[in-house]
Amino acid sequence: MAAGASGVIGPGTTAVVTGGSSGIGAATATELARRGAGVVVVGRDGRALGDVAVPLGGRVCVADLAEPEAADRVAGEAGDVDLLVCNAGVGWAGRFAEMPPEDIDRLVRVNLLSVLHLVRAVLPGMLRRGHGHVVLVSSIAGCMGVAEEAAYSASKAGLHVLAGSLRHEVAGRGVGVTVVFPGVVDTAFFDRRGAPYPRRRPRPVPAERVARALVAGVERRRAEVFVPGWLRLPARLRGLAPGPVDALQRHFG
Ligand SMILES: NC(=O)c1ccc[n+]([C@@H]2O[C@H](COP(=O)([O-])OP(=O)(O)OC[C@H]3O[C@@H](n4cnc5c(N)ncnc54)[C@H](OP(=O)(O)O)[C@@H]3O)[C@@H](O)[C@H]2O)c1
Numbered sequence: 211m212a213a214g215a216s217g218v219i220g221p222g223t224t225a226v227v228t229g230g231s232s233g234i235g236a237a238t239a240t241e242l243a244r245r246g247a248g249v250v251v252v253g254r255d256g257r258a259l260g261d262v263a264v265p266l267g268g269r270v271c272v273a274d275l276a277e278p279e280a281a282d283r284v285a286g287e288a289g290d291v292d293l294l295v296c297n298a299g300v301g302w303a304g305r306f307a308e309m310p311p312e313d314i315d316r317l318v319r320v321n322l323l324s325v326l327h328l329v330r331a332v333l334p335g336m337l338r339r340g341h342g343h344v345v346l347v348s349s350i351a352g353c354m355g356v357a358e359e360a361a362y363s364a365s366k367a368g369l370h371v372l373a374g375s376l377r378h379e380v381a382g383r384g385v386g387v388t389v390v391f392p393g394v395v396d397t398a399f400f401d402r403r404g405a406p407y408p409r410r411r412p413r414p415v416p417a418e419r420v421a422r423a424l425v426a427g428v429e430r431r432r433a434e435v436f437v438p439g440w441l442r443l444p445a446r447l448r449g450l451a452p453g454p455v456d457a458l459q460r461h462f463g
Pocket residue numbers: 228229230231232233234235252253254255256258273274275276297298299300301320347348349350391392393394395396397398399400402417
């Protein structure tokens with residue numbers, strides 16, 4: 211059986227999913243394996259990675275992406291990569307003026323710097339083969355800017371713009387780039403950052419919904435995927451009318 215419509219997901223293809231030990235990454239690895247891709251799940255927690263990868267017939271790569279040498283090691287262990295899903299990420303909640311400098315550094319290293327290095331390590335092979343796809347998991351916070359998530363929002367905005375730049379660079383060379391903007395997703399993310407999701411609405415969506423939308427976005431070669439889809443509207447409106455949309459955002463959260 212050949213790889214599916216995208217050519218990057220299916221039997222004989224290799225998909226690397228960072229943050230594959232939990233939440234959106236684990237759901238994405240499962241969705242990709244269901245379509246026949248060989249998955250390599252990356253994270254720090256070897257046991258949790260094994261719990262995801264073993265039932266899928268996938269591989270585990272234990273790496274702390276905050277470490278400078280991790281990206282090259284992950285790329286080396288993975289071999290030829292058809293699909294790279296940069297999904298690992300951490301949050302931090304609170305007033306930016308009170309954020310410890312070392313937390314800023316770590317957040318940016320994991321959410322942005324490691325992505326730059328991993329894409330830089332994997333992309334040349336994709337371009338040589340004229341085939342591949344890169345997915346960056348950003349956040350609606352990276353489109354709008356969210357109070358008390360300033361460093362997080364900035365790191366996710368960086369991914370948004372990185373995807374735009376890469377798309378221009380790889381145009382016509384057989385490599386696709388998709389950026390995914392989840393809203394609020396029901397995962398361990400909020401517990402891990404030490405601050406629960408503070409609002410009742412929008413209601414968190416399941417990680418599996420994000421995973422399905424991500425995979426469909428790759429198969430359809432979409433530039434951007436919003437989950438839920440209605441989030442596209444405030445994101446677009448903010449570009450057109452930042453003042454009124456910021457006022458609405460302050461009112462409704
Ligand atoms: N949940 C939401 O509401 C939401 C909304 C928008 C965007 N997102 C984004 O979606 C992505 C996935 O988050 P999630 O909601 O699925 O949260 P999650 O369940 O906490 O998953 C985060 C993943 O990132 C990995 N990770 C964290 N630090 C790492 C490091 N230093 N090195 C390697 N891996 C690391 C974790 O693996 P280990 O613990 O094994 O290292 C884990 O697999 C993140 O980028 C997040 O910003 C989430």
